[in-house]
Amino acid sequence: MIEKSPIDKQKYIKNLFFTSNARAAWEHILFSLKSSKNVEVLMPSYIGYTDREGSGVFDPVKTQNAHAEFYKLNEDLTIDLNHFKRLIQNKKFDCALIIHYFGFCRNNMEEIKNICRQNNVVLIEDCAHAFNLHFKDTLLGNYGDFSFYSLHKYLPTNSGGVLKRNNDKNKLKSLSIDKKIDIEDLEHYANSDFIEIAKKRRENYSLYEKYIGKNSNVHVMYELMPNDIPQTFPILIRNDNREKLYFYLFDQRAPTTALYYRLIDQITKEEFPESHKISNEILNLPVHQDTDHEDIIYICNLIRDFFGTV
Numbered sequence: 001m002i003e004k005s006p007i008d009k010q011k012y013i014k015n016l017f018f019t020s021n022a023r024a025a026w027e028h029i030l031f032s033l034k035s036s037k038n039v040e041v042l043m044p045s046y047i048g049y050t051d052r053e054g055s056g057v058f059d060p061v062k063t064q065n066a067h068a069e070f071y072k073l074n075e076d077l078t079i080d081l082n083h084f085k086r087l088i089q090n091k092k093f094d095c096a097l098i099i100h101y102f103g104f105c106r107n108n109m110e111e112i113k114n115i116c117r118q119n120n121v122v123l124i125e126d127c128a129h130a131f132n133l134h135f136k137d138t139l140l141g142n143y144g145d146f147s148f149y150s151l152h153k154y155l156p157t158n159s160g161g162v163l164k165r166n167n168d169k170n171k172l173k174s175l176s177i178d179k180k181i182d183i184e185d186l187e188h189y190a191n192s193d194f195i196e197i198a199k200k201r202r203e204n205y206s207l208y209e210k211y212i213g214k215n216s217n218v219h220v221m222y223e224l225m226p227n228d229i230p231q232t233f234p235i236l237i238r239n240d241n242r243e244k245l246y247f248y249l250f251d252q253r254a255p256t257t258a259l260y261y262r263l264i265d266q267i268t269k270e271e272f273p274e275s276h277k278i279s280n281e282i283l284n285l286p287v288h289q290d291t292d293h294e295d296i297i298y299i300c301n302l303i304r305d306f307f308g309t310v
């Protein structure tokens with residue numbers, strides 16, 4: 001029989017699930033992977049927390065009683081592939097989490113995907129900072145079996161997240177009502193022009209690249225590449241000056257963030273000195289769509305003035 005209107009709910013579907021935030025999406029993945037035994041998860045060794053917000057990445061691991069181990073990262077937060085491979089080959093992990101910090105990915109994701117596939121490990125991409133969902137030619141968020149996103153880190157909403165399932169190898173349980181997105185956040189998502197937002201963020205990033213200038217105290221972490229959509233402009237502040245600069249900028253009405261100035265206790269300084277060094281030096285300057293040309297010149301001038309007087 002020919003139907004008079006469509007009835008197939010699986011046809012042309014993107015497999016997006018709208019959650020209250022990114023951590024609810026991540027928690028739901030762990031919950032869905034859980035069987036009679038607890039989930040073994042391999043995670044990056046750069047995960048922070050604050051007293052106010054807890055840890056968006058690690059709290060779900062705790063609430064799901066998963067057991068975590070951590071792989072080493074390099075100074076640009078790329079994965080130490082030898083360490084990653086060694087851990088995966090020596091122990092049975094159920095899943096591995098990759099974080100695309102600040103919207104950048106400089107990892108060989110094809111290789112990571114292959115390592116996970118060969119060892120039967122579910123690959124999950126944390127795209128909380130990498131909102132590339134609406135870009136057809138982007139691969140970020142499509143390597144993993146799952147990826148998840150944070151709306152309020154990208155849009156002016158208070159909450160909201162997205163869980164994306166890229167294949168049907170692993171089933172998702174049904175999402176409980178308390179983990180679903182608010183209607184207002186969903187409306188804001190549906191109304192947003194992601195192409196323009198990404199364009200503005202990229203323009204802002206390029207302005208920092210232009211104005212930040214040469215300064216031996218400031219290390220720019222990433223050069224902008226064609227498919228990058230930055231969450232912030234991350235810099236490393238050398239010579240123990242990060243905290244002082246952070247408060248100097250704050251006092252001059254230019255608040256910034258330091259993702260992550262405090263790492264979870266499981267990531268110790270003895271075992272992961274590289275992560276602690278980044279945590280001590282990181283400063284994230286705003287590139288969001290409400291930031292404009294003058295703001296960026298103002299911040300860059302403040303940074304220059306600060307190092308002139310330090």
Ligand SMILES: Cc1ncc(COP(=O)(O)O)c(C=O)c1O
Nearest residue numbers: 021022023056057099126128150
């Ligand atoms: C890398 C990363 N993943 C996930 C989260 C959780 O995001 P949300 O606040 O949307 O739960 C955060 C922030 O807390 C984060 O920085």
